Structures are given as structure tokens and as C-alpha cells.
Amino acid sequence: MKIRDLWTEALAGLLARPVRAALTTLGTVLGITTLVVTLGVAATAGNQIVGRFDELVATAVTVEVPEQKNAPLVSWDAVSRVTRLRGVTSAAAVAETKDSANLSVRSNDLIDPTRVTAQTLSVLASTTDLPQAARGRMVSGRFFDAGHVRRQDRVAVIGDRAAKLLGVGSLKRAPAIFIGKHAYTVIGILGELRRERNLSMAVMIPPSTGRQFGLRDVTRVLINTSLGAADLVSRQAPTALSPGNQDLLQVIAPPSPIRARDKAQDDVNALFLILGLVSLVVGAVGIANVTLVTVMERVSEIGLRRSLGAARRHIAAQFLLESTLTGLTGGVIGASLGVVTVVAVSAAKQWTPLLDVRLALAAPLAGAVVGLLAGLYPALRAARMEPVDALR
Structure with a gap:
């Protein structure tokens, strides 16, 4: 066939x-x-x-700063050097310790045995650019500025969830909160966080007033970059933050796209x-x-x-x-x-x-x-x- x-x-x-x-x-x-x-x-x-993916995760870089007994590895003004790096859109330094992560915070100094007036919240110190670095928005009021830091004003910004727990709604009458025995005036509420969502349950204060809670040294730096710059910034940021000690810093960079x-x-x-x-x-x-x-x-x-x-x-x-x-x-x-x-x-x-x-x-x-x-x-x-x- x-x-x-x-x-x-x-x-x-x-x-x-x-x-x-x-x-x-x-x-x-x-x-x-x-x-x-x-x-x-x-x-x-x-x-x-x-x-x-690159809209949020691929542009977020975090630098962890280990605690040092002698001189701190990263100073509070070192963030300004990071923002000058090419590709960095915003950056902020944060100080938070194990002790400050569970502090008693209440919205008044009245002791009422019939109701719970105190909440266990995280208290941290930060630089003035934290809302941009955390990709959040001031729901009410404003964030503290360089003047508050320089004058050592006892002001605080609280997260939106923390505000609900403390019963702080309106800021027209300058409400106060008590962190331990210290009174702080609430000047803003931070919410709509796309990064560092745990800040919604935190109290943020200026670094100049955080020493009494052990918040003296920077423990973390939050950096946001433009698209494609995260890899380069993650290599340059440790040197900009702590020249000579960059190997001691831990960089958490986003995975490759x-x-x-x-x-x-x-x-x-x-x-x-x-x-x-x-x-x-x-x-x-x-x-x-x-x-x-x-x-x-x-x-x-x-x-x-x-x-x-x-x-x-x-x-x-x-x-x-x-x-x-x-x-x-x-x-x-x-x-x-x-x-x-x-x-x-x-x-x-x-x-x-x-x-x-x-x-x-x-x-x-x-x-x-x-x-x-x-x-x-x-x-x-x-x-x-x-x-x-x-x-x-």
C-alpha cells in the first residue's frame, strides 16, 4: 500500500x-x-x-539597627543623608524597645473602678517624615514637626485604632493622654496605613521626649524608593546611615520582581x-x-x-x-x-x-x-x- x-x-x-x-x-x-x-x-x-507587586512591596526597604552599649550606630539626623540617595522617595527613623512596646496609656487621669480607662499600647519615637514613610495619611490634625522636636514639646500622634480605644475622636479641645505618669497633648491621628500597619495601635512621640521611656537610639529605618531603585538603595543605605559600621546593619530588601x-x-x-x-x-x-x-x-x-x-x-x-x-x-x-x-x-x-x-x-x-x-x-x-x- x-x-x-x-x-x-x-x-x-x-x-x-x-x-x-x-x-x-x-x-x-x-x-x-x-x-x-x-x-x-x-x-x-x-x-x-x-x-x-512593585507598587508597594518592591519599593519598601527596611534597615534594622542593632542595639549598641556605647555609641549608637545610627543618629537621628542620619535619615537626611538617606533621602539624598538617588531613587529614595521618603525615609523615617523609628525608635522602639521591648519595654516601650507595652506601656499603659489612658485618655484621662480619673480612676474609675467600673470601667477600663487604660490601654496597653506601643509607644515609639520617630522623625517627622513617618507618615510618608509608613504610606499613611493624617486622618485628623497633623504630625509633629522639627519645632516640636527642638522645643521638646510633650505632643503625641496616635494611630486611628488606638484613638478609638482611648476614646479620642475630636482634636478641637486638644485632648491629652497619659503615658504612665506623663501627660501628652494629642495633635494628630494617623491612619490609612499601607505600610507598618501596626502603627495604627501605637503612640508616636518626638525623639527629644522619648528618652524617659528608653527611646534614645534609632532601632529601625523605613525607606521608600522609586520603581527599580530598591536593590541599589538597599546596598547604599547602610553606608549612608552609618559609615564604617554598615556591615552591622541588617537590610530587609524586597524580593526580585x-x-x-x-x-x-x-x-x-x-x-x-x-x-x-x-x-x-x-x-x-x-x-x-x-x-x-x-x-x-x-x-x-x-x-x-x-x-x-x-x-x-x-x-x-x-x-x-x-x-x-x-x-x-x-x-x-x-x-x-x-x-x-x-x-x-x-x-x-x-x-x-x-x-x-x-x-x-x-x-x-x-x-x-x-x-x-x-x-x-x-x-x-x-x-x-x-x-x-x-x-x-
Whole structure:
């Protein structure tokens, strides 16, 4: 049997039952479409995730300052040197200790045994740029400035959640809070924090008045950078903060956006790849089932061909080619639908579509392989038929 004759016979076998062939191909179409859509949308979504990832996490750098018994490693005015670095948008220094993390704070000096008037809150000292560094907003009032720090004014800014616990709502009458035995005037409420959300349950005071609570030295520096500058700033910030002692500072830099994209893409792939494989298995089972039914329906044809001189390999090759053509057709249609779906989803989400051309070209080949494997058993069964038994 020539290759041309084999191709003609296989094509005629498919076109003889077009509805059945179309339904059989549908399983492979769904499987290939799912695979192409999965990998295409995963790549596109991974790239989009990086674009949103850098908005907060990828631009936040934190420098941890260990405690020193002698001279402090970082001075309060060292933050001004960090803000001069290229790519730094805002920075603030914070002092917080274990003892100041659990101080008794109350909104009045009246002791009422019938109600709880004191709250255990975190008290910390900071520079004047803390709202920008914490990416928050003054809900009410204002943050203390350099004048408050220089005059050692007993003023405080409290977080929005701490304000609710203390019953501080309006600042028109300059309410006071008591940290231990010391009274502080509340001049502002800080809220809507996108970074350092624990500040919503904290009391912030100027560094000049924090010594009585052990808040003398800087323990942490918060730095915000522009997009793409976090890696460079994380290497330069320790030297700017403490020249000569930069190795003692611990820098917490954001992870690489490339690693974030790859991880997000891998997660999406792992989630949806299983669905694509299941669809391919369903399509393969459908091809195998229909091919086997076709073999049983064409027993007389197989017997006639064998009696006229067709060898076993000719029969097997004919049915294998039919199943392979079915899978190839499903692969071509599925790849086309997958590409169109990826572009449509990207357009609906206003994303930039990313699709590997090799995937679109390999999808039809994958469909052909699925069809070949699915038709293996029915083709072998057809080839094993004896001419006499088939004709009988």
C-alpha cells in the first residue's frame, strides 16, 4: 500500500462519518485549548502581577539597627543623608524597645473602678517624615514637626485604632493622654496605613521626649524608593546611615520582581495545567472509544482488505493514521481557539498578552501524539483479525 493510498483511505474513513468525527475531535480541541489558554494566561498574569507587586512591596526597604552599649550606630539626623540617595522617595527613623512596646496609656487621669480607662499600647519615637514613610495619611490634625522636636514639646500622634480605644475622636479641645505618669497633648491621628500597619495601635512621640521611656537610639529605618531603585538603595543605605559600621546593619530588601513573576506564573501553571491534562485524557479516551467502535463496525471491510492481500501493518497503519488525523485536527483548532482566548482575556483585562510562539506551534503536534496513542489499541486489535473470521 502506497502512502498516498493510505492517506486517501484514512481521510475517507473520517469523512464517512463527519458528525462522529467532529464530536471525537471536540475532546482534543478542549484539551489543547485549555493548555494554550493556561500557559498563555499564566504568562500574562505573571507579568501583570509584577506590575502591581512593585507598587508597594518592591519599593519598601527596611534597615534594622542593632542595639549598641556605647555609641549608637545610627543618629537621628542620619535619615537626611538617606533621602539624598538617588531613587529614595521618603525615609523615617523609628525608635522602639521591648519595654516601650507595652506601656499603659489612658485618655484621662480619673480612676474609675467600673470601667477600663487604660490601654496597653506601643509607644515609639520617630522623625517627622513617618507618615510618608509608613504610606499613611493624617486622618485628623497633623504630625509633629522639627519645632516640636527642638522645643521638646510633650505632643503625641496616635494611630486611628488606638484613638478609638482611648476614646479620642475630636482634636478641637486638644485632648491629652497619659503615658504612665506623663501627660501628652494629642495633635494628630494617623491612619490609612499601607505600610507598618501596626502603627495604627501605637503612640508616636518626638525623639527629644522619648528618652524617659528608653527611646534614645534609632532601632529601625523605613525607606521608600522609586520603581527599580530598591536593590541599589538597599546596598547604599547602610553606608549612608552609618559609615564604617554598615556591615552591622541588617537590610530587609524586597524580593526580585523576576522571582515574583516566575513564582506567580508557576503557581498559575500548576493550578490549571492539571485541568488541561484532564481534558487531554478525556479527549484521548474519546478517540480510543470511537476508533474501537469504528473497528467493530468495519469488520467486514477489514476482512475484505485482508483477503485481497492487505497485511496486518496496512490495517494498523490505516486506523492509526485516522486517529492521528483526528488528534491533529483537534490540536490545530484548539491552538487557534487558545490563542484567540488569551488575546480576548488580555484585551478585557487591559493586559499585554504574552504567548510563546513555540507553544502555539507545538500544540497541534501534541494533539497528533494524543490521537496516535489513543488509536494504538484499536489499530492493533483491527490488525489481529483473521480474514476468514472477519468475513464470517
